[in-house]
Amino acid sequence: MTCSLCNSINYKSRPGSVRDNKKLKIFECCECGLVFLSESTHINENFYEESNMHKNFDFSKWRKETFEDDTRRFSFLKNSLLNKKVLDFGSGNGGFLKLAKEVCKEVTGVELEKAVTPFYIEDKINIKNNLDNINSKFDIITSFHVIEHIKEPLEILEKLKLLLEDEGKLIIEVPNANDALLTIYKSEPFSHFTYWSCHLYLYTSHTLNLLAKKTGLKVEFIKHIQRYPLSNHLYWLSKGKPAGHVKWGNFLDSEELSKAYENQLASLQATDTIIACFIKEDK
């Protein structure tokens, strides 16, 4: 097996297991640090269209679940979205686009999951089921927690690049392969919880840089973001279980503490989430 980013043949196993498929192994490239699963054959073309992720989903519950992330992304990007033509690739329940629509010139979602279509129509958001039937270009293309699911990320990024205006920005959010719970605290229970068979690749700021370069894109910025607060981490270390922010957050977390903790983890590149902005190299 060779690394799909740097072609190295040297890789090592990462401790832990894939929570929903114990047959899979987790590997890390010794050269570039790309984290990948031993197999990707369990994800076929129809996987996401067949609603595997959201069987019998309750749409309003789903919107509520993503509201905090949708709002965070919108406030972070708000200024760059003003009066722009925006495409969100893998737009899920459309929560981000619903917020963005208020300040953008035009918004379009691309979502394989066909069951969401009526909700987009209700919210008056353009929806496509596929990248291939889009003919116009966009000022901003976003993709939140999607690229890690994709078997051929270079192919998809090349398609997105073609849909980008010359001065456009491609904004990608992914989970960080170097999450502090794995790389600093080395929480064993977390290493059996966080890996998921749908996440075929896990990236770092370094491997996102390589990905951009291979696609002929340039990194404008990479920002480290911490979605889970200190209470969540302490709970993992103490109890070995998730949801510590729900149990302990009310007496442990404060805005100042969360901000300071995020900054500290960001300086170590060990946050749980990364946002990258790619721009065209050859305008």
Ligand SMILES: [Zn+2]
């Ligand atoms: Zn590599």
